[in-house]
Amino acid sequence: MSAPAPKPKESLQETLQQVLRILSRHKLVENLIHKQEMPKHELVETIVHKQNLTELEKRLEQLYPADIAFILESLPLDERLTVWELVRPEIEGDVLLEVSDSVRETLLADMDREEILAAAEHLDTDELADLVPDLPQDVMHELMGSLEEEERAELQSALSYADDQVGSVMDFDMVTIRDDVTLEVVLRYLRRFDELPHHTDKLFVVDNDQRIKGVLPIKKLLISDPERGVADVMAHEVVIFRPDEDVGDAAQAFERYDLVSAPVVDSTHKVIGRLTVDMMVDVIREESEAEVLSLGGLKEDEDLFSSVWSSAKNRWPWLALNIVTGIIVSRVIGAFEATTAQIVALAALAPIISGIGGNSGSQTATIIIRAMALGQVTATSTRRLVAKEFGIAMLNGALWGSVLGTVAWLIYGKLGLGLVMAGAMMLNFQVAAGVGLFVPLLMERFGRDPAYGSSVFLTFMTDGMGNLIFYGLATLFLLNAM
Amino acid sequence: MSAPAPKPKESLQETLQQVLRILSRHKLVENLIHKQEMPKHELVETIVHKQNLTELEKRLEQLYPADIAFILESLPLDERLTVWELVRPEIEGDVLLEVSDSVRETLLADMDREEILAAAEHLDTDELADLVPDLPQDVMHELMGSLEEEERAELQSALSYADDQVGSVMDFDMVTIRDDVTLEVVLRYLRRFDELPHHTDKLFVVDNDQRIKGVLPIKKLLISDPERGVADVMAHEVVIFRPDEDVGDAAQAFERYDLVSAPVVDSTHKVIGRLTVDMMVDVIREESEAEVLSLGGLKEDEDLFSSVWSSAKNRWPWLALNIVTGIIVSRVIGAFEATTAQIVALAALAPIISGIGGNSGSQTATIIIRAMALGQVTATSTRRLVAKEFGIAMLNGALWGSVLGTVAWLIYGKLGLGLVMAGAMMLNFQVAAGVGLFVPLLMERFGRDPAYGSSVFLTFMTDGMGNLIFYGLATLFLLNAM
Incomplete structure (x- = not known):
């Protein structure tokens, strides 16, 4: 038996298209049978029906577990399960290891106890350790019981380590x-x-x-x-x-x-x-994906075809957090109602200040989080970094503050408003540098990974302080003058 | 000669601390010599001075090129060059390959023509190909001339491919x-x-x-x-x-x-x-880093110790772009000055709507960009994805719209304001889903990588539309009623 040929990305997408075509033909026939309420033994339809599935099965036989995992992840739930039932039992375990956590759940939910145990038989103990936490309690116990003593000891050792420890991904097979x-x-x-x-x-x-x-x-x-x-x-x-x-x-x-x-x-x-x-x-890929997902405000990886409900829930923690901070910032602006009523232009200009503050702060945070991840942050370099970031903020504040002050002056024809705008901009650049530097450093100090969650707090601070500074300066300097 | 022992991360940071200690001792002595304007042949000082450098040199000999690269990247420019001059010539080429582009520039700037050519001698052609684009024109020509014909052909072949093509990273050495x-x-x-x-x-x-x-x-x-x-x-x-x-x-x-x-x-x-x-x-790491840097608003990787000026320049394109979109959004709000003057509460509430819109849109964009990167987006799945994302937006809009509408009603005691808030929130969730879906899809259609730059356009749209919808609805429904 010769091994199946791995596919480059393009031909993998072609394969996906072929699978989709066969599946839609299959569905068509199934609908026909269903609609006309034909008895199942009507020969012609049944043969056509079977033909499609046989063709699909052959197609799958030529694929690596990783390729089948790709196909499964790219299919909606019902089609996914149709394909899953055609996968050869001896590679089911490997495929389960390759798919994402959320897709694995949908596949395991479709398998009965015997199928799961059969799939597990073809896996090494270090691979089993990845799978076991997702299994139903009773299946897991039965699986443990079916192992030889040495394997069971290895599996228990692997399970005793946290996901982010070397012990959880090590392999027991070696020479x-x-x-x-x-x-x-x-x-x-x-x-x-x-x-x-x-x-x-x-x-x-x-x-x-x-x-x-x-x-x-x-x-x-x-x-x-x-x-x-x-x-x-x-x-x-x-x-x-x-x-x-x-x-x-x-x-x-x-x-x-x-x-x-x-x-x-x-x-x-x-x-x-x-x-x-x-x-x-895999570790490098997963870490970078988790970071991008978290920067985008997602708690965990989403199955592309999960229900609206479960996807929505994945997005709530971040939205809820942002709504709370948004309401607080809104109360800051609300405190200056009297000022806003007199100088309506503030309402149009304030979002620029808080927005740019957030951008500049996230630039600082990105640099420092990266340096921390590489282990380059020492006591000496922290001092230098702090000095440098505040220096950049000073330079950028002067530059973009003047630009925006001039723009505000030109639009509204009021020099005072332009000066307040420029001043607020400069100050908020300093706030942004401070928050961008110290939030990640503090999070690391308290043992948390600064790549996750820094951005919510950062935006909160630059929004809140930006508005406070701008409306505050306007109240101080413009309220009586205008 | 036995190979140096590679270091785990902790001991690498320890090594860095040791190097920093020796360097500061070295600097102290140097300052002493300098301040007292001692003649260089004053024996004692010169010996102490040399001792430090010799100790450092020995320390470096025990390190792998990648470790030395780490040390160099973690040091400010003057200390970096002191260390660089102590690196053994035969591994200088390897170290140059390991450091980041921005740090490599600082090292090459410190080397003369002969040193560069000597360092290049120890590299394979595929490694040379990484280095050559950073070399001064004349050194590059001399280097080319010094190669044997076969090597030159290989180097030219490697250089003929773009950075993102397989040909640029392939190795010519094989059995x-x-x-x-x-x-x-x-x-x-x-x-x-x-x-x-x-x-x-x-x-x-x-x-x-x-x-x-x-x-x-x-x-x-x-x-x-x-x-x-x-x-x-x-x-x-x-x-x-x-x-x-x-x-x-x-x-x-x-x-x-x-x-x-x-x-x-x-x-x-x-x-x-x-x-x-x-x-x-390296490719996987670089791609994920470039994505995180770009999400953070940085054009390229920054040398931790580059000047304020060059770091500031790296951050300008993103800030400038955001200032332009900020001004446009500001003009949208400015168009509703008459409304704002009557209902000052709008100024405090609008930022919540545009902010949450941006968050929700970036969640959608993150999901679709990820699916595109994995090649999972087909015609069928796009239809489903679009339906699903708009569904989630409907659900979230109804949920969070009601929450925020109620909050606005409670704070300001005006039911109408609460209803407008809820309505604007629901609509902006739809806008966010639309922009989050179609901006990445459009960027891919036009051959651009959607991971870069989607976010600026996304925020621009959710800010602009969010404000337009909210102020627009308020003008329509509240202006005469209140």
Whole structure:
């Protein structure tokens, strides 16, 4: 049996189109059967009906699990389940691992206990660990019971770590060797395997207690004289990870040192697992997606075809928070009703000040959050950063404050209004720099990830302060003069 | 010579602290020498002075190029150059490749022609291709002249592709074999290499014209009987790439199929290069960073220690654009001066409506931009998505519109104002859904990446329309009634 050919992006979209065509034909026939209330044994329709599904099944057989996951995610719920029922049982587990959390839920809901257990059979323990938290309680227990003792121990170990810890993504499949043999022996040892673990670019050299002594890169094994000893050829300097380390830090290390695999060791340096670059790529992708989703105001990833209701709920926390801050800002403006009644132009100009303040603050916050994520923020650099950001705010405040002051002066023909506008702009640039700097720094200090949620507080402050400053200055300087 | 040990993130920050300590000691001594105007040959000071630099140099020798790049990026300009001058010439090229574009500029500016040429000598052609565009014209020509013909051809080929094409990141170093030999022959062939190309997880099997016939995974080579033939063991299904493909699509394919390396072929299927996962990880990281930077309103990555002036310039395009849209929105509000003069409460309430509209629109845009990036948007799914997003907007509009209408009624004691508020809120949710959907779709239609710049236009529309709707409804329904 030859493996299916992976598809580049374009041909994957073509495949999706083909699947959609077959599905719509299938639906047509189904509607026909249904409408005319034909007895199911009417031969012609049933054959056509079956033909479509058989064609679809064949199409799916040529696809990798990741491709099928893509197709499933791109289909509305009813079509998705039609396709899901045609997926070969032996790759169902892999497909479940590839789809997003929200889509996985819809697929699992369609499977009965036996199907789930059958799908799980084809997975390694580290893969099972990803799946288990989404399973119904009783299925999970039955699954645990069906495992061999070693596998169960591995699964429990993997489940004991939080999602953001190395232990939760490590792999238990690896090749370890001793250092007192020749490469020839290693080569012969490897030939006894039916298959090497995926992403094996190095063998872990361990002592009798499974403690890491070094690694033998496959590259070295291949080019060296087989008569040489492992101890002679192996590398002693190894990047190792601890199971309780942050998985994002591990991904950064993989990136920094161009790793393909690396050992995970416990506190006594005993090798207990392995990290591989494919998992780290997923970590990098997930982290960046979570950040973009959170910047866009979404709590979690949405299934493209989830119900209006469940999508709406995903968006409420952010909207509710913004409505509360919006009402508070509105009360700030409301406090200056007397001023606004006399100088109506303020109502038209204030949104510019709060808007630009928010923009400038988010520029500052983006820079500092990035620097923090890279670990570049030290005591010295913080001082410099603060000075620099306030400097930029000063420069930008003077520049854009003058521009906007002049515009306000020209539109309304009142120099005083222009001056207040320019002054408010300059001050709000300082506020924006301050908030953009200190909100992320404070969040980090209190152990929270500054990439999430900084923006709500930032906009609240620049909106509130921007309006307070502008209406306040206008009340102070313009109310009697005009 | 043993390789330096890579550092996990914590110890890397420790190293940074150590470097900072040595640097500040160094600076102290330098200031002393300078202030007292001591003649340079005063022995004691000079020795102390040298000691610090020697200590620093030793510290640097233990670091990987990526670690040194991290240190350099975390240092202010003067300290950065002090450290840069201590970096061993043979790894200067590698460090230049690891630092960000803006930091690379500061380092290159400090090097003379000979230093640059010496650093370039240690790089492969695909690495040179990354560096060359940043070099001064004359150095580039001299560098080109110093290359052998084959290398020059490779470099020119790499330079002929755009930054977002596969050809610009492919590697020319690879191992190709024929399929009519035994694995034993392959093993012996590999032993003739001094070193295998990095990330070699498969050998490319080619015919006499270098056309790809399949791949021999190293895993298979190691576990199979050496007597077997390559043709018998190799995999025929290969993920191949074209040099003009989008590099982001290639990275997605690497992620989807868990690849470590893959051949790049021309239109006749001749192997011309190789992609490796380390480059793809960089691509994924860079794409996500560019998206976050752009969402934060930054044109490009900023050197943490660049001057106030150059950082300010990086932030101007976004601020200028937002000021222009802000002024337009301000004119919309200004058109309703007569209404505002009568109903001052509008000035306090309008920002809530435009603000929430912007938030809701960015939620919609985030979902659709993500779906487009994954290639999940088809004609069928677009129809469904549009219906769903407008449905969510209807639901949210009714919900939050009622909440805010009630709040406005309670605060101002005017039912009419509450109703106008609720109505404006509902309408602006529809506007937000429409803009959030169609701006990204239109941008994609016109060949632009919707992740960049959608947000400015989105906020502009929800601000402008939100105010227009709210002030318009108030003018229509409240002006005579109140």
